[in-house]
Amino acid sequence: MKKKKGKKKKKKTLLGRGEAIMSGSTVIFYLLAAITLVSALLAVTTRMIFRAAIYLLFALIGIAGIYFWLQYEFIAAVQIIVYVGGIVVLIIFSIFLTQQAGEQLPKQKLGRQLFAALASFCGLALVMLQLAQHAFVETGNKAIEPTVANIGTQMLGVEEGGYSLPFEVVSMLLLAALIGCIVIALKSKPETE
Amino acid sequence: MIEPGLYHMLFISTTLFFIGVYGFFTRRNLVTMLMSVELILNSVNLNFIAFNKYLWYDNE
Amino acid sequence: MFIVKYIKEVFGGLKSLLVGMRRTGYYFTHHKEIITEQYPDNRDTLVMADRFKGEVILLHDENNEHACTGCTACELACPNATIKIVTKFDITPEGKKKKAIDKFVYHLELCTMCNLCIVACPTDAIKMAQTFEHSVFNRADLTKILNKPDSKIREGIE
Amino acid sequence: MPGLPLSWRGNEGEVMWSLTNISSAIHDWLNQTFNPTWVMVIEMVIAGIAVIGLFAVLGLVLVLMERRVAAWMQIRLGPNRVGPFGLMQSLADTLKLLVKEGMTPDGADKFLFNLAPFIAMMVAMLLMAPIAFAKGFQLWDMNIGVLYVTAISSIMVISILMAGWASNNKYSLMGAMRSGAQIVSYELSAGLSILTIVVLTGSLNITDIINAQADGWWIFKGHIPVIISFVIFIIAVTAETNRAPFDLAEAESELTAGFHTEYSGMKFALFFLAEYINVFIVCAIGATLFLGGWMPFHIGNWEAFNHVMDYIPSSVWFFGKTFFLIFVIMWFRWTFPRLRIDQLLTLEWKYLLPISMFNLLLVTALAILGWHF
Numbered sequence: 001m002k003k004k005k006g007k008k009k010k011k012k013t014l015l016g017r018g019e020a021i022m023s024g025s026t027v028i029f030y031l032l033a034a035i036t037l038v039s040a041l042l043a044v045t046t047r048m049i050f051r052a053a054i055y056l057l058f059a060l061i062g063i064a065g066i067y068f069w070l071q072y073e074f075i076a077a078v079q080i081i082v083y084v085g086g087i088v089v090l091i092i093f094s095i096f097l098t099q100q101a102g103e104q105l106p107k108q109k110l111g112r113q114l115f116a117a118l119a120s121f122c123g124l125a126l127v128m129l130q131l132a133q134h135a136f137v138e139t140g141n142k143a144i145e146p147t148v149a150n151i152g153t154q155m156l157g158v159e160e161g162g163y164s165l166p167f168e169v170v171s172m173l174l175l176a177a178l179i180g181c182i183v184i185a186l187k188s189k190p191e192t193e
Numbered sequence: 194m195i196e197p198g199l200y201h202m203l204f205i206s207t208t209l210f211f212i213g214v215y216g217f218f219t220r221r222n223l224v225t226m227l228m229s230v231e232l233i234l235n236s237v238n239l240n241f242i243a244f245n246k247y248l249w250y251d252n253e
Numbered sequence: 254m255f256i257v258k259y260i261k262e263v264f265g266g267l268k269s270l271l272v273g274m275r276r277t278g279y280y281f282t283h284h285k286e287i288i289t290e291q292y293p294d295n296r297d298t299l300v301m302a303d304r305f306k307g308e309v310i311l312l313h314d315e316n317n318e319h320a321c322t323g324c325t326a327c328e329l330a331c332p333n334a335t336i337k338i339v340t341k342f343d344i345t346p347e348g349k350k351k352k353a354i355d356k357f358v359y360h361l362e363l364c365t366m367c368n369l370c371i372v373a374c375p376t377d378a379i380k381m382a383q384t385f386e387h388s389v390f391n392r393a394d395l396t397k398i399l400n401k402p403d404s405k406i407r408e409g410i411e
Numbered sequence: 412m413p414g415l416p417l418s419w420r421g422n423e424g425e426v427m428w429s430l431t432n433i434s435s436a437i438h439d440w441l442n443q444t445f446n447p448t449w450v451m452v453i454e455m456v457i458a459g460i461a462v463i464g465l466f467a468v469l470g471l472v473l474v475l476m477e478r479r480v481a482a483w484m485q486i487r488l489g490p491n492r493v494g495p496f497g498l499m500q501s502l503a504d505t506l507k508l509l510v511k512e513g514m515t516p517d518g519a520d521k522f523l524f525n526l527a528p529f530i531a532m533m534v535a536m537l538l539m540a541p542i543a544f545a546k547g548f549q550l551w552d553m554n555i556g557v558l559y560v561t562a563i564s565s566i567m568v569i570s571i572l573m574a575g576w577a578s579n580n581k582y583s584l585m586g587a588m589r590s591g592a593q594i595v596s597y598e599l600s601a602g603l604s605i606l607t608i609v610v611l612t613g614s615l616n617i618t619d620i621i622n623a624q625a626d627g628w629w630i631f632k633g634h635i636p637v638i639i640s641f642v643i644f645i646i647a648v649t650a651e652t653n654r655a656p657f658d659l660a661e662a663e664s665e666l667t668a669g670f671h672t673e674y675s676g677m678k679f680a681l682f683f684l685a686e687y688i689n690v691f692i693v694c695a696i697g698a699t700l701f702l703g704g705w706m707p708f709h710i711g712n713w714e715a716f717n718h719v720m721d722y723i724p725s726s727v728w729f730f731g732k733t734f735f736l737i738f739v740i741m742w743f744r745w746t747f748p749r750l751r752i753d754q755l756l757t758l759e760w761k762y763l764l765p766i767s768m769f770n771l772l773l774v775t776a777l778a779i780l781g782w783h784f
Contacts, residue, residue: 044216085565
């Protein structure tokens with residue numbers, strides 16, 4: 001209900017420059033972007049491990065909000081289910097089982113921090129430079145409407161552009177994981193003489 | 194403020210990626226390293242979605 | 254077979270749940286059976302259960318006579334020294350001295366209503382009353398003297 | 412206007428009690444008076460006020476209802492002192508909680524400790540968005556309605572885990588861990604039983620699902636498989652909302668109060684309210700999926716009977732069905748004893764999950780062969 005976008009009635013340019021109108025949808029986008037980036041930064045810098053997990057959660061929800069903003073609702077919902085309902089809960093459980101409440105992570109060496117910051121900054125600058133120098137061209141292909149029905153047919157389609165084979169490969173992986181779980185969970189037979 | 198477009202998405206995802214890389218390098222704890230990897234994966238996802246949205250542009 | 258056993262378990266479990274829900278559903282729809290006592294409102298009609306024990310009383314009949322011989326069996330039986338019997342010696346018309354109670358002191362604030370004194374009494378002089386409004390402002394008011402003034406032992410009780 | 416927060420749907424003039432006319436009149440008037448951004452902001456504010464108002468009323472009504480149902484099932488009277496028939500009791504309770512001191516334990520992570528109840532509350536608010544309260548009365552009619560509910564409700568567990576960790580209390584932590592294991596497991600079978608209806612309808616959209624039940628509710632149209640998935644759904648959502656007999660997260664005899672042991676005053680009230688709102692939401696979803704949402708009850712060709720049923724307002728139908736399901740869940744609470752943690756997991760992994768998977772296969776076959784009415 002919160003994050004919805006006003007109709008986009010502007011002309012489509014890849015970098016929507018030129019229009020400096022502050023519409024509600026633009027404000028919401030910048031808000032979501034700020035939430036995502038700030039909480040991601042906090043997640044990697046905070047020294048309280050549980051807070052790091054919570055900041056990670058906010059970053060992931062922020063990304064889901066950006067998907068909502070792009071009107072890709074199905075992908076946004078899947079993002080929340082998979083990352084929030086699955087992975088963050090998994091991380092929190094591993095924190096519960098391995099860490100002490102109220103303890104802080106050890107402080108990192110300054111040299112390592114500087115090196116990491118420098119490396120990531122250089123990488124960021126490199127990618128940004130590349131982005132600025134090279135333009136993206138539209139393919140002109142028709143986009144598939146990201147509705148649930150279209151995603152479903154595409155995922156199981158066997159004709160051109162269908163993703164049946166990768167889908168099956170991934171399901172094999174899942175099956176292997178399930179069988180592995182059962183094997184691990186099975187009780188070993190009591191040793192009878 | 195500029196109307197957001199593809200480059201905004203790419204900026205977010207790139208920044209997210211390198212935040213994740215920074216975290217991966219500085220952290221010495223397996224769980225926190227996993228968190229950084231999650232950030233990196235998510236930035237890639239965001240890239241996919243952004244390209245799908247803005248490069249295959251369907252004019253209504 | 255495994256599958257048959259599994260299905261039997263599922264249906265047996267469901268059935269037992271439904272039986273339980275039928276019982277609570279019955280209570281939900283039958284308001285007549287409500288057992289709540291709305292205490293201060295129904296003080297006049299309130300009936301306590303037979304087993305309820307409120308305090309120890311010494312029974313007196315219409316001639317202001319009781320059955321307590323002052324044998325202190327109850328005092329000895331009491332686990333927390335609730336009862337203290339003060340005896341005196343009456344002079345009978347024949348000129349003999351006879352032991353009788355002067356004061357039957359009962360500390361309600363110490364009593365746990367364990368009923369041991371009632372069991373110990375050889376003459377059934379005391380019993381448990383069903384009163385329960387015992388609140389007082391002063392703790393000393395809870396120390397009671399159970400024998401009424403000028404009461405004496407009934408004839409024929411030894 | 413798809414995409415706006417208040418997208419009011421429904422055809423005009425079909426049923427005399429429709430709210431569509433009023434809402435679209437407000438929307439048109441706003442559009443004429445302000446520019447689109449302000450219309451959006453104003454409509455969001457209206458929706459927010461409506462949701463908060465609904466929260467307050469629901470909190471008061473459900474707490475009183477729970478206490479009354481509990482009392483009558485245990486042959487007691489229940490609250491009857493404050494106001495006529497004790498109707499003001501929950502108001503008095505609220506007042507008490509409001510003026511109580513909110514304490515934060517020593518050594519707690521204050522930021523997360525204070526954040527947790529608000530996350531619980533925000534999740535409950537977000538969940539209100541796709542629910543159709545009456546014909547043409549829905550806050551956000553998105554095309555992934557049911558999936559949205561499943562997704563957002565999975566954030567709920569985070570607030571419980573957060574509260575448990577931040578309290579710096581071993582009981583809170585144990586309650587939170589139990590609750591995490593429980594909610595994550597029972598989400599599966601709840602999701603699978605929702606999926607049976609999605610398979611039958613062919614859509615995730617709540618409006619589509621309701622419209623598909625115009626000629627009969629799914630629980631009547633779908634034969635035994637849908638009844639099975641309805642039963643599984645009710646059991647699973649009882650567990651997901653942490654209510655007895657699945658209230659291990661706050662088992663008072665073992666963990667004092669589980670994850671909200673350290674909470675008091677207003678912060679406790681928020682958790683308490685969020686629990687009841689969640690019960691309402693899952694029951695509303697259940698009523699929408701299986702009992703036809705606001706669709707009136709129709710029997711085949713009995714024209715006169717159907718006509719009378721049409722005259723009952725659609726919101727009455729919706730709230731009637733929802734409160735019936737809430738009553739059933741309360742009935743569970745006051746009948747069954749609490750499960751142990753191993754029994755809880757056995758119930759899910761050995762019984763509910765295999766049955767609902769098999770049931771989903773059955774329903775898929777049913778839908779492909781077109782055997783439902």
